[in-house]
Amino acid sequence: MTAITSSTAPNGLPIHRVQLDGTRAVTALVAFDAGARTERSEENGMAHFLEHLVFKGGEKYVTYRDVNETAENLGAQLNAYTSHDLVAFHITARAEKAAEAIDLLTDFVGRPRLDAEELDRERGVVIQEIARSNDQPSTVAEHLIDRAAFGDHPLGRPVLGPEEHLRDTFTREGIVAFRERQWAGSRGGAFLVGNLEHLPQNGAIDELFARFPTLDAPGPYEPAPAFDPRTLVEERDSNQSHLRMIYRPQVDPTDRRARAALTIYSTLLGGSMGSRLFDEIREQRGLAYSVYALAHAFADVPILQLSAGLDSTRTIEAYTRMREIVGELRDQGPTVEEVERARAYAAGARVLAFENTNAVARHAANQSIVYGERIDPDAAIAALDAVTYDEVAEIARGVEDRLAIGVVGPHTVADFA
Numbered sequence: 001m002t003a004i005t006s007s008t009a010p011n012g013l014p015i016h017r018v019q020l021d022g023t024r025a026v027t028a029l030v031a032f033d034a035g036a037r038t039e040r041s042e043e044n045g046m047a048h049f050l051e052h053l054v055f056k057g058g059e060k061y062v063t064y065r066d067v068n069e070t071a072e073n074l075g076a077q078l079n080a081y082t083s084h085d086l087v088a089f090h091i092t093a094r095a096e097k098a099a100e101a102i103d104l105l106t107d108f109v110g111r112p113r114l115d116a117e118e119l120d121r122e123r124g125v126v127i128q129e130i131a132r133s134n135d136q137p138s139t140v141a142e143h144l145i146d147r148a149a150f151g152d153h154p155l156g157r158p159v160l161g162p163e164e165h166l167r168d169t170f171t172r173e174g175i176v177a178f179r180e181r182q183w184a185g186s187r188g189g190a191f192l193v194g195n196l197e198h199l200p201q202n203g204a205i206d207e208l209f210a211r212f213p214t215l216d217a218p219g220p221y222e223p224a225p226a227f228d229p230r231t232l233v234e235e236r237d238s239n240q241s242h243l244r245m246i247y248r249p250q251v252d253p254t255d256r257r258a259r260a261a262l263t264i265y266s267t268l269l270g271g272s273m274g275s276r277l278f279d280e281i282r283e284q285r286g287l288a289y290s291v292y293a294l295a296h297a298f299a300d301v302p303i304l305q306l307s308a309g310l311d312s313t314r315t316i317e318a319y320t321r322m323r324e325i326v327g328e329l330r331d332q333g334p335t336v337e338e339v340e341r342a343r344a345y346a347a348g349a350r351v352l353a354f355e356n357t358n359a360v361a362r363h364a365a366n367q368s369i370v371y372g373e374r375i376d377p378d379a380a381i382a383a384l385d386a387v388t389y390d391e392v393a394e395i396a397r398g399v400e401d402r403l404a405i406g407v408v409g410p411h412t413v414a415d416f417a
Contacts, residue, residue: 045161
């Protein structure tokens with residue numbers, strides 16, 4: 001069994017220690033319920049921009065060079081991510097360097113300088129990141145499908161935000177205010193995962209995480225809207241099209257067992273080379289090189305997304321057949337063999353992923369912060385192993401034939417009527 005202990009820093013930040021045997025590495029990850037869905041409309045892109053800015057230095061490691069060179073001298077890998085759900089910062093190092101790695105992470109993330117000159121320099125970097133994403137049709141399709149599924153709700157807006165916010169709107173004062181509003185310890189967590197035998201036992205680690213300020217808990221995020229799906233097409237004269245489809249399954253996202261069943265369903269639908277979408281759309285019909293399904297549960301709403309990149313002349317054929325396959329699973333149910341194979345594949349994939357300390361830390365952050373659940377990697381694997389045929393069949397029946405559609409390619413909305 002995985003050994004897990006927890007404590008709380010004076011600022012309200014929970015600190016979770018997850019001991020994994022058989023590894024020489026440790027990951028320290030700190031995350032907050034401060035992703036893109038917590039932004040006001042005029043703040044769209046701010047959570048991600050703030051993620052960039054903290055890397056410019058803190059009190060002890062004053063400049064970005066100090067941060068980067070210290071990480072390299074530790075032999076560590078340092079990174080961060082912003083999603084609609086979370087903002088997170090993480091460092092993975094050899095176990096012997098754990099305390100030094102945490103010292104670095106908590107300095108520039110917990111007490112960043114947020115220098116005004118660095119802020120202005122970083123604007124151009126993020127603007128280029130936005131421009132690059134807008135040049136990638138697959139990324140544009142992701143933005144379209146989010147908007148088609150959620151409209152102008154924060155879940156429908158891109159995490160990077162619009163370029164004009166970076167150019168004209170974001171100020172240092174506004175960014176500091178966002179951080180002070182959203183980065184409350186009670187709505188975050190620190191996760192130490194891997195070989196923890198070299199961590200000091202004298203309270204020094206809790207003191208490092210106490211570098212984060214004590215802040216009042218923010219108000220609740222805007223609940224997900226009722227499902228009002230649309231079809232959005234960005235017409236491009238191209239040989240390749242990028243198709244995205246979102247359904248809203250009848251699943252309670254707060255129910256861990258239901259989320260596990262949804263994972264098995266999405267796996268047999270389009271999550272492996274033995275799945276229905278891969279077998280028929282790619283192997284039998286040769287319609288697409290890339291075709292897959294994935295399920296995701298935000299804190300208050302689940303989604304099932306189907307995606308394909310394919311020859312533009314065959315997009316409608318693929319879309320029609322993909323929609324029919326979802327309907328067949330709804331009406332006829334999956335086979336027992338499909339469920340067994342998908343369950344084994346999904347649970348095996350989780351086991352393999354959890355060989356990586358960073359993957360365990362990310363999963364723990366999601367469990368704790370997004371869902372408010374107890375951290376337990378073993379239980380996450382066991383939940384997939386325990387899914388029954390009837391639970392998956394129930395998921396399939398609950399995927400109604402109402403879907404949002406996002407497409408980039410030489411098409412019109414009328415093509416998907």
